[in-house]
Amino acid sequence: MTVLVTGVAGFIGYHLARALLERGDDVIGIDNLSPYYDVALKQARLAQLCREPAFSFHHMDVTDRKALARLELGDRNIDRIVHLAAQPGVRHSLVAPYDYTAANVEGQLAILELARAMTGLKHFVYASSSSVYGANDAIPFSVDHRVDHPVSLYAATKRAGELMASCYSHLYDIPATGLRFFTVYGPWGRPDMSPWIFTQALFEKQPLTVYNHGDLRRDFTWIDDIVAGVLAALAKPPATSPPHAIYNLGNHRSESILHLIHVLEEATGISADIRLAPLQPGDVRETCADIQASRRDLGYEPSTSIEEGMLRFVDWFRSYHGYR
Numbered sequence: 557m558t559v560l561v562t563g564v565a566g567f568i569g570y571h572l573a574r575a576l577l578e579r580g581d582d583v584i585g586i587d588n589l590s591p592y593y594d595v596a597l598k599q600a601r602l603a604q605l606c607r608e609p610a611f612s613f614h615h616m617d618v619t620d621r622k623a624l625a626r627l628e629l630g631d632r633n634i635d636r637i638v639h640l641a642a643q644p645g646v647r648h649s650l651v652a653p654y655d656y657t658a659a660n661v662e663g664q665l666a667i668l669e670l671a672r673a674m675t676g677l678k679h680f681v682y683a684s685s686s687s688v689y690g691a692n693d694a695i696p697f698s699v700d701h702r703v704d705h706p707v708s709l710y711a712a713t714k715r716a717g718e719l720m721a722s723c724y725s726h727l728y729d730i731p732a733t734g735l736r737f738f739t740v741y742g743p744w745g746r747p748d749m750s751p752w753i754f755t756q757a758l759f760e761k762q763p764l765t766v767y768n769h770g771d772l773r774r775d776f777t778w779i780d781d782i783v784a785g786v787l788a789a790l791a792k793p794p795a796t797s798p799p800h801a802i803y804n805l806g807n808h809r810s811e812s813i814l815h816l817i818h819v820l821e822e823a824t825g826i827s828a829d830i831r832l833a834p835l836q837p838g839d840v841r842e843t844c845a846d847i848q849a850s851r852r853d854l855g856y857e858p859s860t861s862i863e864e865g866m867l868r869f870v871d872w873f874r875s876y877h878g879y880r
């Protein structure tokens with residue numbers, strides 16, 4: 557099987573590509589190596605993938621329609637797409653809004669147009685986000701709940717991406733599945749997310765800023781559980797009409813941010829200097845995934861607690877940065 561993975565130099569794209577290569581698939585990767593966070597980290601992920609003969613890489617932007625058309629002509633045997641390329645980050649969407657419409661709306665459309673042009677495409681899987689639940693206060697968040705109140709532009713662009721995929725699935729009969737990821741963490745993770753920021757602050761003996769005065773809860777999901785969920789979804793194009801489905805991929809556990817810090821203190825052996833601060837615009841108080849539909853349809857069963865996963869993350873972080 558040949559899978560096109562966009563955002564392949566990113567955190568989830570890198571892990572997914574590795575899993576696909578390990579099971580014997582061919583992977584064609586796309587990434588524009590955006591400078592949103594340390595490009596050296598993206599290049600280090602990519603360097604590992606490029607050692608695999610079954611991996612090929614195109615340094616390009618997903619909004620570059622001409623380059624996508626060339627790709628389509630050159631690689632006629634692509635039978636599945638996993639579209640992960642995006643401008644992520646809730647807080648950054650308040651300062652660089654056009655980056656979000658470009659990557660997440662125009663980019664989603666360009667990849668949908670590519671999917672439409674491909675004759676043998678069996679499944680289009682794309683990344684959405686728990687942030688689409690926005691101001692919802694019915695916990696856990698279910699895919700059956702309405703999602704009409706995004707509280708960040710990032711969330712609004714991710715919801716737009718879902719609606720566009722649903723529309724293309726209806727118009728052109730494209731089998732498409734959207735996956736709402738919940739706060740993914742693990743080795744080779746993202747420097748703009750709390751596990752990384754807090755761990756770095758601990759090693760650097762810097763204060764940890766905790767928003768909403770510590771009253772924040774997140775459903776932290778271990779990267780391997782996410783990859784297992786993506787692979788399960790990829791294998792199962794929706795049998796509905798139109799063939800479009802949306803699933804939550806979370807750990808189904810809402811963890812207090814102060815508990816996360818406690819777990820990281822244990823893993824690093826360093827005590828935190830916590831500074832409490834108000835809720836940031838765009839942020840939500842709590843996330844937690846209802847995974848009933850993902851369990852039922854995909855056999856998705858996350859199995860990694862944050863106690864176990866954060867220990868492994870800190871081990872990787874220590875060796876990557878050379879901390880003792």
Ligand SMILES: NC(=O)c1ccc[n+]([C@@H]2O[C@H](COP(=O)([O-])OP(=O)(O)OC[C@H]3O[C@@H](n4cnc5c(N)ncnc54)[C@H](O)[C@@H]3O)[C@@H](O)[C@H]2O)c1
Pocket residue numbers: 562563564565566567568569586587588589590591598616617618619639640641642643644658659663683684685686736737738739740741746
């Ligand atoms: N990590 C999480 O907790 C999380 C949670 C919810 C949703 N998501 C979604 O999952 C997907 C992957 O997230 P991630 O955590 O791996 O993020 P990431 O930033 O590590 O990876 C995204 C990759 O896409 C690339 N990219 C950005 N814009 C591009 C463009 N226009 N053209 C080509 N490449 C582009 C970036 O260079 C990056 O390597 C994203 O769609 C994100 O919105 C992630």
